[in-house]
Amino acid sequence: MHVTQPTMRGRTTSLLNTADIEVWPGGLLRARANHDARILARAQWVLRRKRDGRYLAAVLPEGLMPLLPRWNRESGLDEALDALDVHPGHLRPGIERVGELPLHRLQERLEALGIDADAYEARTGLRLVAEPDWLSLAGRDRYRRPLWLHVDAARAWAGLRDAAARDGVVLEAISGYRSHDYQLGIFERKRARGLDVPAILEVNAAPGYSEHHSGLALDIGAPGEPPAEESFEATPAFAWLQAHAGGHGFGMSYPRGNPHGIVYEPWHWRFHSPAGPD
Ligand SMILES: [Zn+2]
Structure with a gap:
């Protein structure tokens, strides 16, 4: 998996949005346990389940770190990882296209x-x-x-x-x-x-x-x-x-x-x- 650093343009940072999972840039989410705090402190991105706000996994420089058991069977995971892969192509200056998630x-x-x-x-x-498929801080x-x-x-x-x-x-x-x-x-x-x-x-x-x-x-x-x-x-x-x-x-x-x-x-x-x- 090719993973990019969160894009910083001035103070702007983006949240990648998918149907089931939000992909948060590192440094913004608070840990709810000490174990998570050490991981979140180093996270480039955090996968967060939208339904209940639980953290699923963190993207660290060395790879994905689970934050929840069985995170890899989570529905919508592929879509979230895909969003990470294409990011930040849609954030290049002048190509700030915002798409919409399906409603079905x-x-x-x-x-x-x-x-x-x-x-x-x-x-x-x-x-x-x-x-929208991504949001701006x-x-x-x-x-x-x-x-x-x-x-x-x-x-x-x-x-x-x-x-x-x-x-x-x-x-x-x-x-x-x-x-x-x-x-x-x-x-x-x-x-x-x-x-x-x-x-x-x-x-x-x-x-x-x-x-x-x-x-x-x-x-x-x-x-x-x-x-x-x-x-x-x-x-x-x-x-x-x-x-x-x-x-x-x-x-x-x-x-x-x-x-x-x-x-x-x-x-x-x-x-x-x-x-x-x-
Ligand atoms: Zn209102």
Whole structure:
């Protein structure tokens, strides 16, 4: 296997995304055990199972090091290793093509939740959102976690945040890219707490239908403000966003009375297109 070093262009680093497994660049994931810590410290890449976040194996200079028993029988492993092999061809300057992962497996997972995709789409006007096949590191979020975004959104977010800072306004990222598996996990945890699916759907988009899956949307907050609360609309940060975000290609997806029946989310912004010339 030919394995390349994570590409560093400025602060940009990429996450390789496949259906079942994410391939993280080394140095970003925290170890959950001492044994793993020694391996992760030397890892060039780490294979992480999307379903539960478990680390499967690390790519070390001398080869692959298992982090989980039977890791080599994991479904989707070939696809993840292939992604490592072709990387970073798609990251050469000027060829930053972002592909999309297929959606077909999502259908059966929605059925398992008892969600009728056709009825849901008719009611909400939402469409399935594919995950990109790689994501760009866009700094850290409020909780010091790596913030992953579509490369275009990552660049636009940096520009937005810096422009706000020049005006004396601090913008914090609360959350960027989230996988289909992550959204499924929300449903599983809430069901385990006794909520039924219709109740969960009043607050959360069905798995596969969140704009966060695309890597183009992020939740924005201000220091000291609670995350994802309507009170964000009273902050100077929100006033600044309303005046300037559009010029950076960002729009608020869920204003009051939006046609999707989604609650008002003044914190949720999606990158649509680069700003035009001034
Ligand atoms: Zn959001």
